Amino acid sequence: MILQAHDIGWDVGRRTILTGVDLTVSDGEVVGLIGPNGSGKSSLLRLLAGLRRPSRGRVDLDGADLGSVSRRDAARRIAFVEQSAVTDQNPTVADVLDLGRTPHRRSWAIGSDRDRRVIATVARETEIEGLLGERYGALSGGERQRVQIARAFDQEPEVMILDEPTNHLDVKYQLSLLDLVSTHVRKTSAAAIVALHDLNLAAAYCDRIVVLAGGRVVADGTPADTLTEQTIASVFDVAARIVDDDGLWVRVDRR
Numbered sequence: 001m002i003l004q005a006h007d008i009g010w011d012v013g014r015r016t017i018l019t020g021v022d023l024t025v026s027d028g029e030v031v032g033l034i035g036p037n038g039s040g041k042s043s044l045l046r047l048l049a050g051l052r053r054p055s056r057g058r059v060d061l062d063g064a065d066l067g068s069v070s071r072r073d074a075a076r077r078i079a080f081v082e083q084s085a086v087t088d089q090n091p092t093v094a095d096v097l098d099l100g101r102t103p104h105r106r107s108w109a110i111g112s113d114r115d116r117r118v119i120a121t122v123a124r125e126t127e128i129e130g131l132l133g134e135r136y137g138a139l140s141g142g143e144r145q146r147v148q149i150a151r152a153f154d155q156e157p158e159v160m161i162l163d164e165p166t167n168h169l170d171v172k173y174q175l176s177l178l179d180l181v182s183t184h185v186r187k188t189s190a191a192a193i194v195a196l197h198d199l200n201l202a203a204a205y206c207d208r209i210v211v212l213a214g215g216r217v218v219a220d221g222t223p224a225d226t227l228t229e230q231t232i233a234s235v236f237d238v239a240a241r242i243v244d245d246d247g248l249w250v251r252v253d254r255r
């Protein structure tokens with residue numbers, strides 16, 4: 001599977017949000033998307049998920065224009081977890097997990113044995129078995145994020161698109177959530193593209209990092225190639241020191 005953005009742009013009215021963005025995500029890769037607030041990360045992820053059409057350029061899934069792929073086919077192949085997904089109803093966690101299976105069955109069909117097996121396996125993998133009977137609305141922020149990741153795994157997608165999945169999580173939940181995603185990617189050869197604010201988490205968990213600033217890609221490569229003191233200074237306007245000590249560490253200095 002290759003998900004590819006070719007020179008895409010996105011405008012809202014007269015305002016240009018994204019310009020000339022090229023980006024490729026392939027099987028087995030965890031790609032981090034970083035950039036300051038308002039740089040266009042969420043907008044880009046929605047275009048990559050096929051929820052919006054680019055104003056210019058195109059997004060291809062295995063060479064086919066995502067705009068010509070039906071919503072249902074796209075949902076079988078791409079799972080999208082938005083920032084703090086909310087719902088009007090108050091479903092149980094089991095209902096949320098069941099939603100992940102809907103792209104794989106005919107409308108109104110009830111869950112198959114295979115659906116139940118996938119849900120049980122994913123609930124075990126994500127350690128939410130004890131929450132299945134709980135109301136989603138009653139969960140903590142960290143538990144909800146975990147359930148949304150489980151829903152994405154249930155979809156058995158070829159690519160997961162995750163918008164700041166570590167937002168509002170304590171440090172242990174942040175690490176365990178990214179551990180889950182990277183382990184799942186290795187195990188299933190799916191791909192993941194993950195918007196992150198924490199540069200050290202991006203360095204630790206991503207095979208490749210794409211840096212967005214002002215709606216453009218300003219760096220794309222390994223963590224060592226992209227998380228440089230110069231790039232961090234110009235994109236985030238902070239002084240940072242990069243320490244390469246059994247992994248890459250970004251130390252941001254107070255001014």
Ligand SMILES: Nc1ncnc2c1ncn2[C@@H]1O[C@H](COP(=O)(O)OP(=O)(O)OP(=O)(O)O)[C@@H](O)[C@H]1O
Nearest residue numbers: 012017035036037038039040041042043044164195
């Ligand atoms: N539907 C929309 N209508 C108008 N402007 C929008 C819309 N969606 C996004 N924008 C604008 O596009 C810019 C980029 O927003 P986006 O949410 O993509 O950035 P981001 O990098 O994800 O930010 P953050 O890190 O704060 O979540 C912002 O200035 C935002 O106001």
